[in-house]
Amino acid sequence: MNLFNYETFAEFSKKLKSSNLELIEFIIMREIKMFGVSKKQIYSRLSEYIDIMKQSILNGLKTNKELICLTNDAIRLQKNKKKFLATLEYKILTSAISVAFYNCSMGKIVACPTAGSCGILPGALIPISEKYKLSKNKLINALILAGEIGRIMANQTSISGAVGGCMAECGVASAMTASAIVYCFNGNLESILTAAALSLKNNLGLICDPVAGLVEVPCVKRNGFKAIEALTSAQLALAGIKTAIPLDEILLAMKEISEEMPEKFKETSDGGLAQTPTGLKFKRKLQKIKLLTKSQK
Amino acid sequence: MMDRYDSILDIVGPAMIGPSSSHTAGAVRLGLAACSILNEKPLKVNIHLYNSFANTGAGHGTHKALLAGLLGLPPSSEKICIADKLAHNENIKFKFFNNKLPNDYPPNTVKFEMSSKNWDIEVIGVSIGGGLINILEIDGFEVNISAEYETLIVTHKDKIGILAEVLTILSKEKINVVSIESVRHNKIDDVKTVITVDNILTEHIRTLIKPLKHIVRVRIIHKIQELW
Numbered sequence: 001m002n003l004f005n006y007e008t009f010a011e012f013s014k015k016l017k018s019s020n021l022e023l024i025e026f027i028i029m030r031e032i033k034m035f036g037v038s039k040k041q042i043y044s045r046l047s048e049y050i051d052i053m054k055q056s057i058l059n060g061l062k063t064n065k066e067l068i069c070l071t072n073d074a075i076r077l078q079k080n081k082k083k084f085l086a087t088l089e090y091k092i093l094t095s096a097i098s099v100a101f102y103n104c105s106m107g108k109i110v111a112c113p114t115a116g117s118c119g120i121l122p123g124a125l126i127p128i129s130e131k132y133k134l135s136k137n138k139l140i141n142a143l144i145l146a147g148e149i150g151r152i153m154a155n156q157t158s159i160s161g162a163v164g165g166c167m168a169e170c171g172v173a174s175a176m177t178a179s180a181i182v183y184c185f186n187g188n189l190e191s192i193l194t195a196a197a198l199s200l201k202n203n204l205g206l207i208c209d210p211v212a213g214l215v216e217v218p219c220v221k222r223n224g225f226k227a228i229e230a231l232t233s234a235q236l237a238l239a240g241i242k243t244a245i246p247l248d249e250i251l252l253a254m255k256e257i258s259e260e261m262p263e264k265f266k267e268t269s270d271g272g273l274a275q276t277p278t279g280l281k282f283k284r285k286l287q288k289i290k291l292l293t294k295s296q297k
Numbered sequence: 298m299m300d301r302y303d304s305i306l307d308i309v310g311p312a313m314i315g316p317s318s319s320h321t322a323g324a325v326r327l328g329l330a331a332c333s334i335l336n337e338k339p340l341k342v343n344i345h346l347y348n349s350f351a352n353t354g355a356g357h358g359t360h361k362a363l364l365a366g367l368l369g370l371p372p373s374s375e376k377i378c379i380a381d382k383l384a385h386n387e388n389i390k391f392k393f394f395n396n397k398l399p400n401d402y403p404p405n406t407v408k409f410e411m412s413s414k415n416w417d418i419e420v421i422g423v424s425i426g427g428g429l430i431n432i433l434e435i436d437g438f439e440v441n442i443s444a445e446y447e448t449l450i451v452t453h454k455d456k457i458g459i460l461a462e463v464l465t466i467l468s469k470e471k472i473n474v475v476s477i478e479s480v481r482h483n484k485i486d487d488v489k490t491v492i493t494v495d496n497i498l499t500e501h502i503r504t505l506i507k508p509l510k511h512i513v514r515v516r517i518i519h520k521i522q523e524l525w
Contacts, residue, residue, distance in 0.1 A: 027305065031305060034303060035304060035524060035525050037525040041525060045310075045525070046309070048312070052312050067356075068356050102315070103316050105315070106314055106315055106316065106358050106377065106378050107314065108314050108373060108375055109314075109315050110312050110313075111309075111310060111311060111312075111313060111318055111427075112308070112309055112310075113308045113309070114427065115313065115315050115316055115317055115321070115322070116316070116317070143309055147306070147309040148305055148308075150308035150309070151302045151303075151304070151305055151307060151308045155301065155302050159302075159427070160426050162404075162426060212353065213349065213352060213356070214316070214353060214357065215316040215317055215357075216356075286355055286356050289355045
């Protein structure tokens with residue numbers, strides 16, 4: 001059991017090396033040993049998650065629901081004629097926003113790591129897997145890796161906006177996604193961890209100031225931004241570019257920033273965009289909605 | 298409290314109806330736990346929302362999510378969106394109260410006042426984030442139940458040897474105990490013992506424990522936060 005007991009990425013790398021197991025095998029073996037599950041169970045659950053992720057991209061592009069602050073920007077992107085991004089990048093941007101919007105309209109999604117950041121990983125990975133014809137197993141392995149990267153981060157810091165602001169949710173999602181993309185293009189462990197580090201560094205200090213306390217503004221569009229950010233991190237890492245500050249040290253900085261971050265920027269909607277005049281207008285709009293306050297009988 | 302993330306499934310997943318793990322998925326699980334404690338079909342439910350549940354619940358589908366849980370639907374059920382209609386069809390009378398005044402409850406707290414054919418019960422629970430929940434109070438008695446395990450709540454008189462008898466039954470039934478905690482407020486009132494176990498608790502277990510001397514009530518809360 002000791003082999004699977006580690007807190008930092010440095011320890012993780014060391015234990016992985018000493019195990020003589022291949023990266024994904026090592027993470028799977030840890031789940032098997034800790035929870036008594038079978039490899040088959042793991043693949044079947046994650047395969048189900050990938051199907052839900054794919055479906056949520058498609059469903060988000062079909063929903064016409066009006067939210068409190070937003071209407072469907074994914075449909076807007078799909079209809080748009082003024083495209084200048086490359087086809088893959090444009091599809092990633094659209095897909096990430098589609099999933100995030102579908103989540104807000106009470107659609108079925110996979111939290112990754114949270115519901116508010118659920119569009120980033122599928123938004124990037126599914127279009128990549130389609131363009132480069134990756135097998136489903138490869139995609140599942142990428143998800144397993146993303147899960148372990150996120151897990152180590154979560155135990156060092158947090159994945160809750162109420163604890164660490166948006167860097168804890170969308171920041172970690174971007175880092176997980178960047179690692180998974182590098183894995184998809186057969187990058188080694190060093191590039192995988194570098195990609196995560198680059199994304200995380202770019203998120204330090206990002207606050208959580210949701211308008212009207214909802215997962216709409218700035219969250220839905222931020223899922224699009226972060227999917228593109230993850231691509232950037234992955235591309236840099238695959239080019240052999242290094243991170244000047246090691247991942248474990250970035251996590252220490254993130255923890256310090258979380259602790260010092262004012263409460264009003266931690267999902268409380270007491271500051272930032274939520275307290276702007278227009279932000280407060282949306283809040284009043286929400287309060288006027290009387291949903292199910294009485295039984296119909 | 299420092300959160301612990303033991304499995305990759307704590308990060309990837311759950312599959313859930315959005316938009317919020319705390320305000321939607323957690324709310325479904327609170328409904329499920331309340332329903333499991335009642336152990337009968339609820340006929341009338343007053344649902345009191347506090348703090349962030351009261352302030353932003355309308356935009357998160359919290360009301361529908363709580364009802365969905367009471368109807369036994371999981372957080373991934375697409376029927377959550379129509380839970381109010383389903384509850385109506387099931388003849389469950391429900392009423393929501395948004396409490397926005399200052400109070401001592403944690404951010405996402407709900408109080409269920411429920412009546413079924415045989416019982417009236419009050420359950421207070423909180424959604425603590427990431428879809429995880431804690432039941433804080435049952436009929437005014439403080440508990441701390443995460444429903445990550447099958448849970449047995451035994452209300453009993455303060456007499457020597459009762460726990461030994463209960464544990465003997467569990468061991469004979471090959472049920473593995475994870476944790477056990479007894480709470481006694483004074484020497485007159487009943488004691489509540491909360492036992493979590495690995496195995497599924499059946500009605501059979503209840504019928505074995507209930508007739509023991511000095512046992513007042515046996516409640517079962519089924520596991521609703523399964524990892525793998």
